Amino acid sequence: MGTGSAGQLAKEVGAIRAILDNDATPFRMRLVPDAKTLDLLMQDDRKVIAKVKSLPDANSNRLLFGKQVKLYADGAFFAQAMQLESPGYSDGHKGEWIMAPDRLRRLVRLWWTEGYDIHIHCNGSLALTLILDSLEEAKSTHEGQDQRLIVEHFGVSTPEQVARLKKLGVAVSANPYYLYSMADTYAEGNLGPEQGAQIVRLGSLDRAGVPFALHSDFTMAPMEPLFLAWIAVNRVTALGTRMAPEEKISVYKALQGITINAAYVLRLETMIGSISEGKKADFVLLAENPLKVDPMKIKDIAILGTVFEGRPYPTDACLLCNSSDNEGLDGSLTPVPSGRYSHPH
Numbered sequence: 001m002g003t004g005s006a007g008q009l010a011k012e013v014g015a016i017r018a019i020l021d022n023d024a025t026p027f028r029m030r031l032v033p034d035a036k037t038l039d040l041l042m043q044d045d046r047k048v049i050a051k052v053k054s055l056p057d058a059n060s061n062r063l064l065f066g067k068q069v070k071l072y073a074d075g076a077f078f079a080q081a082m083q084l085e086s087p088g089y090s091d092g093h094k095g096e097w098i099m100a101p102d103r104l105r106r107l108v109r110l111w112w113t114e115g116y117d118i119h120i121h122c123n124g125s126l127a128l129t130l131i132l133d134s135l136e137e138a139k140s141t142h143e144g145q146d147q148r149l150i151v152e153h154f155g156v157s158t159p160e161q162v163a164r165l166k167k168l169g170v171a172v173s174a175n176p177y178y179l180y181s182m183a184d185t186y187a188e189g190n191l192g193p194e195q196g197a198q199i200v201r202l203g204s205l206d207r208a209g210v211p212f213a214l215h216s217d218f219t220m221a222p223m224e225p226l227f228l229a230w231i232a233v234n235r236v237t238a239l240g241t242r243m244a245p246e247e248k249i250s251v252y253k254a255l256q257g258i259t260i261n262a263a264y265v266l267r268l269e270t271m272i273g274s275i276s277e278g279k280k281a282d283f284v285l286l287a288e289n290p291l292k293v294d295p296m297k298i299k300d301i302a303i304l305g306t307v308f309e310g311r312p313y314p315t316d317a318c319l320l321c322n323s324s325d326n327e328g329l330d331g332s333l334t335p336v337p338s339g340r341y342s343h344p345h
Contacts, residue, residue, distance in 0.1 A: 123153050
């Protein structure tokens, strides 16, 4: 989602379009410009705003810039560089700021006033407080007109902050892989058992009515949406430990987190994320119904293929492709009047 540049943005966008804009690529990309880096490079708000406003001129069917920017609060979760409120880390070390607090406040105010959705990388509770305070300050002078602030990652938080998220109308794009990969180590180490177990508190968001989606932050985690849903539903770590069961969510809410809510945080919910008239015909074919299998088996459901913009892309796991009565077929799927897909016999 977020994007930076090696310094030749036009060529890079052209290269991405060359990959995306052909029938062999069954996906599209929403690119969100890194306003932090643009601010550093240009050091002129007017030039940065003009640059960001020009980016949608490069849009194609599958490469999409929108009215959105990306900012950064604190350091990485895996490096224990997130900024924490008291009691902090048990060994006494401090986290790091990616953007100094004053600069983050200034840019939140700037882009909120410009009417842009703001996505902010945030891992720790102190960083989350800074973001919420910054938004509150920005809204005190400019209430806004339908723009959204999205907290990205959502590692360590408090119940009080969840209430503020709801009050301020903030949405969350959470990375549940933090729990799977790090909760055991952090609960036994620098976060302590309570804070370590409660990372990525999705159950609290659900009960408060805060919109949330799930993401992998690839390459920080596998690009496997069903695996993310499995973690959110079961809250089981890589070592098999069940952590803070009160922060589980239902299978249905987890599926929303990787479909319509994921579309919402990218402001694409009128285009994708659910099957309805007027939207893109994008969906995945699963071998089993996630709502009916044992929740512990959700991550193991076979993916048979993808339908992207109405065109089928079967996988090697397709049961029809591998069945003996279809031997000699080319493996393609053909639309039939019922709206389902079958092999041409």
